[in-house]
Amino acid sequence: MSCFHLENVSYRYDKALVLNGVDLRLEPGEILGLFGHNGAGKTTSIKLILGLMRPTGGRVSVLDGEAGDPGVSQHIGYLPENVMFYPQLTGREILAHFARLKGASLRQVPELLGQVGLDDAMDARVKTYSKGMRQRLGLAQALLGKPRLLMLDEPTVGLDPVATADLYRLLRKLRDKGTGIVLCSHVLPGVEPYIDRAAILTDGSLKAVGDLGALRRQAHMPVTLSLEPENSVEALEAAVNSAQATEGLMVHHDNGRLHVDVQPSGKMALVKALMASGEVRDLGIYQPTLEDVYVHFIGSGGLAHRGGAQ
Amino acid sequence: MNSIWTIARKELSDSFRNRWLIAIALVFATLALGIAWFGAAASGQVGYASTPATIASLASLGIFLIPLIALLLAYDAIVGEEEGGTLLLLMTYPLSRGQLLFGKFLGHGLTLALATLAGFGVAGIAIAMLVDDIAVGALAIAMLRFIASTTLLGWGFIALAYVVSVRVGEKPVAAGLALAIWFFFVLVFDLLLLGVLVASQGEFNPDLLPWLLLLNPTDIYRLLNIVAFSDGAQLSGVLSLGSDLPVGPAGLWLALVLWFVIPLTGAWALFRKRRI
Numbered sequence: 207m208s209c210f211h212l213e214n215v216s217y218r219y220d221k222a223l224v225l226n227g228v229d230l231r232l233e234p235g236e237i238l239g240l241f242g243h244n245g246a247g248k249t250t251s252i253k254l255i256l257g258l259m260r261p262t263g264g265r266v267s268v269l270d271g272e273a274g275d276p277g278v279s280q281h282i283g284y285l286p287e288n289v290m291f292y293p294q295l296t297g298r299e300i301l302a303h304f305a306r307l308k309g310a311s312l313r314q315v316p317e318l319l320g321q322v323g324l325d326d327a328m329d330a331r332v333k334t335y336s337k338g339m340r341q342r343l344g345l346a347q348a349l350l351g352k353p354r355l356l357m358l359d360e361p362t363v364g365l366d367p368v369a370t371a372d373l374y375r376l377l378r379k380l381r382d383k384g385t386g387i388v389l390c391s392h393v394l395p396g397v398e399p400y401i402d403r404a405a406i407l408t409d410g411s412l413k414a415v416g417d418l419g420a421l422r423r424q425a426h427m428p429v430t431l432s433l434e435p436e437n438s439v440e441a442l443e444a445a446v447n448s449a450q451a452t453e454g455l456m457v458h459h460d461n462g463r464l465h466v467d468v469q470p471s472g473k474m475a476l477v478k479a480l481m482a483s484g485e486v487r488d489l490g491i492y493q494p495t496l497e498d499v500y501v502h503f504i505g506s507g508g509l510a511h512r513g514g515a516q
Numbered sequence: 517m518n519s520i521w522t523i524a525r526k527e528l529s530d531s532f533r534n535r536w537l538i539a540i541a542l543v544f545a546t547l548a549l550g551i552a553w554f555g556a557a558a559s560g561q562v563g564y565a566s567t568p569a570t571i572a573s574l575a576s577l578g579i580f581l582i583p584l585i586a587l588l589l590a591y592d593a594i595v596g597e598e599e600g601g602t603l604l605l606l607m608t609y610p611l612s613r614g615q616l617l618f619g620k621f622l623g624h625g626l627t628l629a630l631a632t633l634a635g636f637g638v639a640g641i642a643i644a645m646l647v648d649d650i651a652v653g654a655l656a657i658a659m660l661r662f663i664a665s666t667t668l669l670g671w672g673f674i675a676l677a678y679v680v681s682v683r684v685g686e687k688p689v690a691a692g693l694a695l696a697i698w699f700f701f702v703l704v705f706d707l708l709l710l711g712v713l714v715a716s717q718g719e720f721n722p723d724l725l726p727w728l729l730l731l732n733p734t735d736i737y738r739l740l741n742i743v744a745f746s747d748g749a750q751l752s753g754v755l756s757l758g759s760d761l762p763v764g765p766a767g768l769w770l771a772l773v774l775w776f777v778i779p780l781t782g783a784w785a786l787f788r789k790r791r792i
Contacts, residue, residue, distance in 0.1 A: 256608045258792050276610035284608045290601030294533065306522040307609045347605075 207270050208233050209355040209386030210255045215264035217250055224250045226410045227264070234354065237377060237387045239397050241500055242407030248390050249287075251407070252357055255388075256284060269354060280309060283353030287360045287390075289344030293333035297324055297343050300332060301350070310351035318346040321376070323369065337364035345373065356380065357388045362396060374400045398496040406503045413503040422494055425502045428456070428467035432490035433480070439464055442485045449479035519611045520619040527623025531589075537631050540585055544635025547581075548574060552643050564647040571658050574636075575741035578666055579734045583698050586628060586673035591694040593620045594681040594787065604792055613787045617682070621674060621780060628670040636663050665740045668772040672733040673697070675779035682787040705732045726761040733775040740768050 209232040217225040225247045232238050242248050253259050254266050257274020271278040291300050301315045319328045322342040327335065332343065341364045348356060356377075362370045377387055377400065391397045398418070405415040414421055435442040442464050446457060456467035468476050473491075480486050494502075531537040551573045552564055564570070594617070597603040606616060640659040644652050680693040709728055729735040739761070763771075 253792075258604070258607055276612070279608060279610040282608065284605070286601075286604055288601065289605070292600065292602065294530070303522065303526055304609070307519055307606070307611055309518075309610065 208267075209236075210266070210268045210273075212251070212254070213265040213267075215251075215254060215261045215266055217247075217254065217259065218262045219250075224410050225254075225261075228407075228410075228412050230405055230412060230415065232355070232386045232388060234384045234386050235381055236402045237381050237389060237400060239401035239404040239496075240388055240390045240407070241392075241394065241404060243504055245409075246407040247410040248407055249359070250410075252284075252359065252388070252390070255355075255357065256282065280351060281354040283348035283350065283356045285344045285348040285358045285361055287363075289340060289347075291332045291340065291343060294331060296329050296331055297335070297339075298328040300343065301328075301346055304347050305350050308351045314350060318349055319343075321349070322346045323372075338366065338369065341365055342369070353385065355386045355388075357390075359390045360392070361389065362391065362393060370396065394497040394500055395495065401496075404496065404499075406500060408504050414499075418496060418499070421499045421503075423470070425494070425499050426469065427494040427498060427502055429470055429473050429494070430492040431466045431468060431473075431476070432492065433464040433466065433486050434488035435462070435464065436485050436487045445480060445483040445485040446476070449476050449483075519609075519615045520622060523611075523616055523619025524622035524626065527620055528626055531623070531627040536589065537627050540628070540631035541635040541638075543581075544632060545638045547577060548636050548639030549642060551577070552639065552647075564643065564650070567651070567655050567658050570643075571662050572742045574662060575738055578662075578669070578741075579738060580702060582666055582670050582737075583673040583702055583734065586624075586670040587677045587694040587698055589627065590620075590624050590674040590677035591681055591690045592687050593617075593624065593678055594790075595684055595687050595690045596681075598685075598792075599687055607792050613790075614784055617678065617780075617784055617787055621671075621678070624674050625667075625671050628674065629667045632663050632666050632670065636666070662741055665737050665769075665772060668769075668776065669733055669737045672772065672775035672779065673701075675776045675783060678783035679779050679786065682783050682790055701732055701734050706735070729761065730763075730771050733772060736768050736771050736775070740765065740772070 211231040212228050215225055215228045216223065228247070228251065230251070240248050240251065250259070254261055255268055255273055257268070257272070257279065266273045269278050269281055295303070297319060298315060301319060302312055305312055305315055316328070319325060322345050324339060324342050324346065327339060332340065335343065341361070345358075345361065348358065358377075361373060365373060377389075381387055381402075389397055389401060403415065403417050404421060406413045406421075414424055416424065433442060433446075439459060439462060443457060446464070446466055458465050466476070477489070480489075548570075552570050554562060555565055555570055555573045592599075594603065597606065607613070636659060640655065644650060644655055676697050677690075677694050680690050680697070684690045684693065709725075712728075713725065729739065761767075
């Protein structure tokens, strides 16, 4: 059973093609990061999986059923971006209301409120809550009824670093128990250690999907070696050049250190040659981060051509 | 059914919490008692005049008040949830759009029914106890008929408010359209009908004209409460058409029921098409 499976899914909004032939699946016990610029189709993908909309083309199956079917929605937890609640009700009343709608046990209500750190505020009206407290309540809401698929859109917005770490620890625990989790976030360095796979969307198509290692290989991104010279930078640079590593070697100086960009396939040969030359005092190896990989796939056009609404 | 009740229960408890229910009930009770005692002041006396006159005055007032209260209660049912950011979340729950809408209707409908029953019920009991030698049986029947028809009229306007609420994207627009609905049914419709009547100088199909009254729930409500007591002699304006209407009270009740069933069904159909 997979948590969800999108097969060649397309979606048109009026005339515009918002999603174009997306294939994506999530297995239980896996955390998938879903990334993309504004208007790339993240929200649309999530809405299709939640059954809020029907795809124009392709198939969406969720937890072995139809997206939006009550029997399926009961096992999905969802935290929308900028979650809002009824301001005149207390946190406890709101969670109880949603628990009833989901058919979850009311005993879960104080339990979950405690788990997200709202014990002291559960009987205060939500209009007195801070952004972070609302976000915690939203999380508690998403966890009602022990979901088998959890979709979190920017879950860490408004959370302090400790609460953020708590959240990720909680997500790991849920994943280990077999929950499939989708994380949408723009804070790439924050989610990098926690996701098992990443999916990168641009302009409605899936650009890349896989674990970080696979994405790095797919992107052909160089590894950066940061070298401290034993004798002089010039001698070190000569040693690098004479090592005759693969083409596309980029070398630049920085504060008396030498930074060398090398293709992953040529990395070990270069390192061995440099070790033998005796010109290296210290060595650091920097893999491209999720953010580097993301920028590579999205292109660095930045704000200029990425203004689309979600 | 459980989800419908969960939604209804929240609406109902909201009505208690924000004092809407108690406020409406108080207004109704005050009005009813005021009219019962001072309704006859125009003819130079203070005190309970008669049950038919009291009910007729109450109904005339109800026509203005009930639609307004119902529209105010319900205009933001769906658009308010959307602006508050909770509609999207609700729709990811095992809850269909129909269940949400009917749950809201049950909650709002019960709020109005309880307020009407409490407000006018208390007034009715006070009249029965304070007025000497009143025919309690006749008063009870008239009051119950008045409470039931008032509730149905309110439900009709709640359903009309939903039609607006599921269609528009912003709360102020919904409020404006709700006021327009009130204006049309309460003020404009009868004037139009009267205009048609006069302008056509009787040429207009006389069999068809009375049926046009059924196109306005407030006219049906008025007919039910006023015609019930009279032989048609004291009817004025467009209501005199009502005495030509070949449907009895049962038909009028049915019409009033249809006036909430049809808009509610329409609102449901529109809601299912709404993009979230």
